[in-house]
Amino acid sequence: MPDFKLPCDVEAKVNEICDTHGNDPGELINILHEAQHLMGYLPEEMQRIIAGKLNIPVSKVYGVVTFYAFFTMTAKGKYPISVCMGTACYVRGGEKLLDEFRRVLGIDVGETTPDGKFSLDCLRCVGACGLAPVVMIGEKVYGRLQPVDVKRILDELD
Amino acid sequence: MKILTIEDLKSVRSASARRLALREQSDTMAGGQCCGTATGTARMQILICGGTGCKASSSQLIGGKIKEILSEKGIDDRVDVITTGCFGFCEKGPVVKIIPDNTFYTQVTPEDAADIVNDHIISGKRVERLLYVDPKTGQSVSDSKHMDFYRKQMRVALRNCGFIDPENIEEYIARDGYAALAESLMHRSPEDVIEAVKRSGLRGRGGGGFPTGVKWGFARKSVSDVKYVVCNADEGDPGAFMDRSIMEGDPHSIVEAMAICGYSIGSSKGLVYIRAEYPLAIHRLRTAISQAREYGLLGENILGSGFSFDIEIRYGAGAFVCGEETALIHSMEGKRGEPTMKPPFPAESGYLGKPTNVNNVETFANIPVILTKGPEWFASIGTEKSKGTKVFALAGKINNVGLIEVPMGTTLREVIYEIGGGIKGGRKFKAVQTGGPSGGCLTEKHLDIPIDFDNLLAEGSMMGSGGMIVMDEDDCMVSVARFYLDFTVEESCGKCTPCRIGNKRLLETLNRITDGKGSEEDLKTLSTLGKVIKDTALCGLGQTSPNPVLSTLNHFYDEYLEHVRDRRCRAKQCKALLTYMIDPSLCIGCHLCAKNCPADAIIGDVRKPHVINYDKCIRCGMCMARCRFKAISVS
Structure with a gap:
């Protein structure tokens, strides 16, 4: 177990979130949503605090965190890149785009570049299938991309 | 304002009717003349699409810009x-529509705002360059009624999408909104409402196709102090966005339908289980719920009937299996979303062990209109066993990607070639995938079957929630099957062995085949293992997960055989089976390919034909994409 301490204010906020939900284990998923919002991910220490507050085993919290794709235990980059892997984007070349991001950034899906700038993920359908294939970087949607566009976009962000 | 009686509802309705009347009139008007404020038109409305797709192309900026110029x-x-x-x-x-002349502008950018206001709104002259051009005739079409994309559609569940402001409850009320709820509370018994839903023939739109009225009847019969109404808005099918669009475009129809359901089954508590990945739908739904509360259409003693009902939102967190109702219920309880055996059905023991009725978003969206227009009206649409309409998210290699709604019984050919405008780039149609990861692929020979629950099932696919992905000759069917299996393996909750281990083996076999290492024996394995998984898996996810494999094996056996026997992928998608070649007679030695090759696999002197070093080539195709002289080919 890595020796990682949460900043005090984050710890206080996690406690507060649990309290507003009445420390009810039935509210675990809602609590995790709010807690993830604090730092962009759910470090182990945070899960431990939540488990303590709700009076349930940490394994239970961990079980839920790892079950759902939306929850993550790794910190995201400054520019979180999500390549849409919905079927519409897939048949219009989403996989080739993903390969190109992997290659250019030198990281795999679920990883963050060592400088903390970019992280790479897949998502399933943004609902902008008319623009397929689609990539989301932060809140911005990039549509109708080709692998040759990847380097340009990353350079622009850099 | 608080709506306390049915008369209050009527007066809100007539007060806001004027706003809507302009839109309703122009919708029925035939090819109206272009209007402008300078030409004497008193009032005009500009409708801007605020759906996810158009917002992604900055439709919000267009609205802001137009407002700015209008006030200037x-x-x-x-x-x-x-x-x-x-x-x-x-x-x-992004789409912009001008009322009252019903002009439909396409692919609008914020820079077009000035022309829309100056030319159209003021001078009454259409901005020709923004009109849709019919690819068949080359003529521009200004009214959406005359576009092939809309002609064959019938909007029932989507009746208010793209028509009303989803964040304004009064516009919804003006469209007969909450009339079905009021009518049910005042003049119908719960049994009567259930009977009407049964008579309409409405079947669950989430994929199962179970008769909705029958489901409500079960929940009504269960005896308990507390019952729950759940709306399943966990649209997990990749490439499907029907439910999201309904929640974004007409959230009040869901709120109203849930209240009607609550009244029918004897529940006062509704829960919407929605994907956290849908921020806009969540926002619109939240707004709708709080407006309904404010107007007294949710809460205690609705319309003085003694019936109380309220709705809460629960977030999903991205798990496909949570579309299965028992898994969804566990997820709402804050647990891992793992399914359990049925029976007991949720109608007996669901959320927190209490009777629970789970319906999908589109199912709910149909309820109010069934009650206002009558179950017979609804039952007159569609086929013998599938009534009403179905919304599809039409996407893939098709000219007109979009959200469509057609009567059940429409053929795939009508959907793909008339509404969808045919295949992109004039390529040849190969297959259409329906039902997402649980469905299958249908081919040329299925194009004329009428779409309904039973026909699709009989052909080895399924209706599913309504994703419809069109594929052309450049799509490799083995890769497509692998894509779906990859998805189910990732999404399998791991509780039952057939799904957890069986699907993994299926995926490994498919990977072997696309890597050029498969054998004919593998094809047999796929077929037998697929059938075993179908028969033995615990829940709907596992029982349907082999469908993409089995249906492609069935309809595209030749293609599988080519992969394992000839090591050939005719669609040129399976990298391991490809060889890139440089034609020395066309290569001028510009070195561009070598410069762009990520693996440094291309060698050659400037102005001399280059060659590929196959030990290094990773078959990414970058060289071919970059070559300006068509000197690189793939086989």
């Missing part, structure tokens, strides 16, 4: 700018 010109009091839900024609988004 001092006509902002005569022209309303309204953000609506999805118009459906996502391929041509």
Whole structure:
């Protein structure tokens, strides 16, 4: 177990979130949503605090965190890149785009570049299938991309 | 304002009717003349699509810009700018519609705002360059009624999407909104409402196709102090966005339908289980719920009937299996979303062990209109066993990507070639995938079967929630099967062995085949293992997960055989089976390919033909994409 301490204010906020939900284990998923919002991910220490507050085993919290794709235990980059892997984007070349991001950034899906700038993920359908294939970087949607566009976009962000 | 009686509801309705009347009139008007404020038109409305697709192409900026110019010109009091839900024609988004002349502008950018206001709104001259051009005739079409994309559609569940402002309850009320709830509370018994839903023939739109009225009947019969109404808004099928569009475009229809359901089954508590990945739908739904509370259409003693009902939102967190109702219920309880055996059905023991009725978003969206227009009206649409309409998210290699709604019984050919406008780039149609990861692929020979629950099932696919992905000759069917299996393996909750281990083996076999290491024996394995998984898996996810493999094996056996026997992928998608070649007679030695090759696999001197070093080539195709002289080919 890595020796990682949460900043005090984050710890206080996690406690507060649990309290507003009445420390009810039935509210675990809602609590995790709010807690993830604090730092962009759910470090182990945070899960431990939540488990303590709700009076349930940490394994239970961990079980839920790892079950759902939306929850993550790794910190995201400054520019979180999500390549849409919905079927519409897939048949219009989403996989080739993903390969190109992997290659250019030198990281795999679920990883963050060592400088903390970019992280790479897949998502399933943004609902902008008319623009397929689609990539989301932060809140911005990039549509109708080709692998040759990847380097340009990353350079622009850099 | 608080609506306390049915008379209050009627007066809100007539007060806001005027706003809607302009839109309703122009919708029925035939090819109206272009209007402008300078030409004497008193009031105009500009509808801007605020669906996810159009928002991604900055439709919000367009609205802002238009408002800005309107107020500069001092006509902002005569022209309303309204953000609506999805118009459906996502391929041509962002869409802007001008009322009363019903002009439909496509692919609008913020830079076009000035022309729309100056030319159209003021001078009454259409901005020709923004009109849709019919690819068949080359003529521009200004009214959406005359576009092939809309002609064959019938909007029932989507009746208000792209028509009303989803964040304005009064516009919904003006469209007969909450009339079905009021009517049910005042003049119908719960049994009567259930009977009407049964008579309409409505079947669950989430994929199962179970008769909704029968389901409500079960929940009504269960005896308990507390019962729950759940709306399943966990649209997990990749490439499907029907439910999201309904929630974004007409959230009040869901709120109203849930209250009607609550009244029918004897529940006062509703829960919407929605994907956290849908921020806009969540926002619109939240707004709708709080407006309904404010107007007294949710809460205690609705319309003085003694019936109380309220709705809470629960977030999903991205798990496909949570579309299965027992898994969804566990997830709402804050647990891992693992399914359990049925029976007991949720109608007996669901959320927190209490009777629970789970329906999908589109199912709910149909309820109010069934009650206002009558179950017989609804039952007159569609086929013998599948009544009403179905919304599809039409996407893939098709000209008109978008959200469509057609009567059950429409053929795939009508959907793909008339509404969808045919295959992109004039390529040859190969297959259409329906039902997402649980469905299968249908081919050329299925194009004329009428779409309904039973026909699709009989052909080895399924209706599913309504994703419809069109594929052309450049799509490799083995890769497509692998894509879906990859998805189910990732999404399998791991509780039962057939799904957890069986699907993994299926995926490994498919990977072997696409890597050029498969054998004919593998094809047999796929078929037998697929059938075993179907028969033995615990829940709907596992029982349907082999469908993409089995249906492609069935319809595209030749293609599988080519992969394992000839090590050939005719669609040129399976990298391991490809060889890139440089034609020395066409290569001028510009070195561009070598410069762009990520693996340094291309060698050659400047101005001399280059060659590929196959030990290094990773078959990414970058060289071919970059070559300006068509000197690189793939086989």
